[in-house]
Amino acid sequence: MATALASQLNTLDLASPLPLDSGKVLPNVRLAYETYGEMAADRGNVILIFHALTGDQFVAATHPITGKPGWWERMVGPGLPIDTSRYHVICANIIGGCMGSTGPADLAEDGAPYAMRFPVITIRDMVRAQVAMLDQLGIDRLHAVVGGSMGGMLALSFAANWPGRADRVLAIATTARHSAQNIAFHEVGRQAIMADPDWRGGDYYGGGGKGPEKGLSVARMAAHITYLSEAGLTEKFGRRLQDRDAKSFGFDADFQVESYLRHQGIAFTNRFDANSYLYITRAMDYFDLAEEAGGRLADAFAGASATRFCVISFDTDWLYPTAESRNIVHALNAVAAPVSFVELSAPFGHDSFLLDVPALDRVVKGFVG
Amino acid sequence: MATALASQLNTLDLASPLPLDSGKVLPNVRLAYETYGEMAADRGNVILIFHALTGDQFVAATHPITGKPGWWERMVGPGLPIDTSRYHVICANIIGGCMGSTGPADLAEDGAPYAMRFPVITIRDMVRAQVAMLDQLGIDRLHAVVGGSMGGMLALSFAANWPGRADRVLAIATTARHSAQNIAFHEVGRQAIMADPDWRGGDYYGGGGKGPEKGLSVARMAAHITYLSEAGLTEKFGRRLQDRDAKSFGFDADFQVESYLRHQGIAFTNRFDANSYLYITRAMDYFDLAEEAGGRLADAFAGASATRFCVISFDTDWLYPTAESRNIVHALNAVAAPVSFVELSAPFGHDSFLLDVPALDRVVKGFVG
Structure with a gap:
């Protein structure tokens, strides 16, 4: 290692x-x-x-x-x-x-x-x-x-x-x-960030605001799907349940893949600036x-x-x-x-x-x- | 016709x-x-x-x-x-x-x-x-x-x-x-809806609230990508610009595919209930x-x-x-x-x-x- x-x-x-x-x-x-x-x-x-x-x-x-x-x-x-x-x-x-x-x-x-x-x-x-x-x-x-x-x-x-x-x-x-599909995924992420009222037109720095953490988290979740293969997701998670024996018939993260994505989304917000995400994805789309x-x-x-x-x-x-x-x-x-x-x-x-x-x-x- | x-x-x-x-x-x-x-x-x-x-x-x-x-x-x-x-x-x-x-x-x-x-x-x-x-x-x-x-x-x-x-x-x-990937895409959509403060835990009916239109729109955008093929997106939109001759160097919908997705997202909110989207996607994921x-x-x-x-x-x-x-x-x-x-x-x-x-x-x- x-x-x-x-x-x-x-x-x-x-x-x-x-x-x-x-x-x-x-x-x-x-x-x-x-x-x-x-x-x-x-x-x-x-x-x-x-x-x-x-x-x-x-x-x-x-x-x-x-x-x-x-x-x-x-x-x-x-x-x-x-x-x-x-x-x-x-x-x-x-x-x-x-x-x-x-x-x-x-x-x-x-x-x-x-x-x-x-x-x-x-x-x-x-x-x-x-x-x-x-x-x-x-x-x-x-x-x-x-x-x-x-x-x-x-x-x-x-x-x-x-x-x-x-x-x-x-x-x-x-x-x-x-590609068009690459741009489309990035656009979903940007719209998720911009839809978050805590984004405030980008002016969330200082003032104790926490920034558009929920929007950035959704953006990260969507992007994460594109980083993994369908077969890889199936092998890693399949339809396995997360810490439970049966479906909850609710909206908790029943499936491991849900739990994983939520975790990836939230963890990302601790280390990444949402506006940077907007600018960098834009640069990639322009490429x-x-x-x-x-x-x-x-x-x-x-x-x-x-x-x-x-x-x-x-x-x-x-x-x-x-x-x-x-x-x-x-x-x-x-x-x-x-x-x-x-x-x-x-x-x-x-x-x-x-x-x-x-x-x-x-x-x-x-x-x- | x-x-x-x-x-x-x-x-x-x-x-x-x-x-x-x-x-x-x-x-x-x-x-x-x-x-x-x-x-x-x-x-x-x-x-x-x-x-x-x-x-x-x-x-x-x-x-x-x-x-x-x-x-x-x-x-x-x-x-x-x-x-x-x-x-x-x-x-x-x-x-x-x-x-x-x-x-x-x-x-x-x-x-x-x-x-x-x-x-x-x-x-x-x-x-x-x-x-x-x-x-x-x-x-x-x-x-x-x-x-x-x-x-x-x-x-x-x-x-x-x-x-x-x-x-x-x-x-x-x-x-x-x-599949895990199917569930993952739906989970992104659900999280987008639930992240919208206008969702209000689902209690957005009546009272003049408009419901989680932005979150539902993002959910629809993400889903829409999965309904189209990469080649189809390329053929339909490629990297063509929307109503302009050059990139704006801004965050408007420069690309046709962005404009299309935004339109699909917004149009969807006029005819679909966000909570229904949560329940139906959940049913599909459970299937x-x-x-x-x-x-x-x-x-x-x-x-x-x-x-x-x-x-x-x-x-x-x-x-x-x-x-x-x-x-x-x-x-x-x-x-x-x-x-x-x-x-x-x-x-x-x-x-x-x-x-x-x-x-x-x-x-x-x-x-x-």
Whole structure:
């Protein structure tokens, strides 16, 4: 079992305001990031990991709020597939997030929280902020960028827009564009948050308000279904009852799957800001790498033909199914970029990239090691 | 194009209190039902149609609230697959519903609305009420029972529990038990309703309160995603924008799929009672025909070996996928019941049973005609 690593908790204030895809500019951008392992003198051993929608920079360190292990402790550490005895690993909280990087809960220049005055950002904006961070850290070229789910979108955006900056790009369980169904699920979550009167148009910070916890909880529940496979849910819960021998003929959580979802929803509200959830899901829904390049995905990767790619999908992932990864691979093939592609078999659905899938460990180790 | 039929709007008060699977008894049960076509003198030409979760008795008549055509006008009418020039078609609003049959919005014996005092009911309870209705109408034996989605569950429950009462059973896009994923989606919807402060523990009737419209709307949005296929959503909406040329970089419904879902959610609140949604989804989640029979699905159909069955699934239905229909068919095979089974190809996902699928029309006509 991996154990939490000692890590460096850092913040970095960008030297310049951050230009955004919307045309707006975000001033006073701070990034909170964790690092693991020593940076080589030539700075040539840096791996940048991008986290997923509800992830954060605590990749392999105990989470400061939940006290739980880092979200990728099984993958990142000494001797692990992303080997911190050889590589200097950096993971920054995305802008728009709520774990120390500038987001809607932070104070705008007028001294009041941004709330819904925070500008709508894109996946590329999130990457742009981290490229600026790399610039200030004096890191010109990365050994690899790595990301799963939304993190994979950032990795692809990094490769497409800053093609000279990474030797390797590893994109796991991800997509080059959000589908109508992806958008639909996110929209349900946003509407659940906005329907909660405690959301108050986003102005729930301070004043003792608790924020739209119920709405955020429902949003998390809906999203959680998409992270698991139907077969995985059946295997994990089936129709088993929760702490009872018979149905209650009431509205308690009779079934284990109900109890599980309620728990996931409530636990999430303790560590996540609802407005961040709105902004990040919006950024994901806006993501369409082909559109950015004029409509053809291959054109997005036109400058990246010298980058080595690895694309991994899971056969039970119905959120970003293998067909989405194939689209990416076809586009990379069209620009003759060197790309490895594998669909792994794992029972856990989309969440497979976070879970015990030994084949994933081997592929990651082989590609970044 | 089918047109709304003249229909008989009827209500019927059950002569006796209705015993429920919970052990409770529901007094003063009223059923609201529509009929189409003439009943033969020997009452041998009756087809009972069971409606789906959010359906109602207005199968082929204009809906009194929405003014829209009946939900199966393409299927039920003179010369149509369920031919009302030959058959007398009955469809009753289920108990627990909100279109005239006894449900949570109705008054309990103390003169106040049941609200959440309404007993939790099962699919079999819904059928039991309609069997009592048939008894009072003097209809001993049906030519056929027909249902899609939840209506299919009622049809299967009818066949299993009252095996001598129908010659033919047609179950479309349905399942013999709700899966963990099915339960999970319903639980999200229930939590969305219950999180709405306007739900007020279910006591929102009268007093000028509007009820949990926002929560019910979110519930409907989440459910709607499950009624459509991913490919169907992509074809229908893709990433197309709604009434604009570019993304707004805001939280309006930029995408058509967002606008569609919001509309579906809001429109639903005008015609459906939130407490009914809670009770009916609960009944569906409780549905497990095998469990009722001691754990083996075939045993549920032990008495139904003389009934003719037809089971239809759709290849793009991920709510009740074809595998669920196969389970039903295998169980029927095990008791040597005559059963036809077909998986139809249609792009519309679960909603295919309501939409323009000519192959469905042919199968229905062939089986009940």
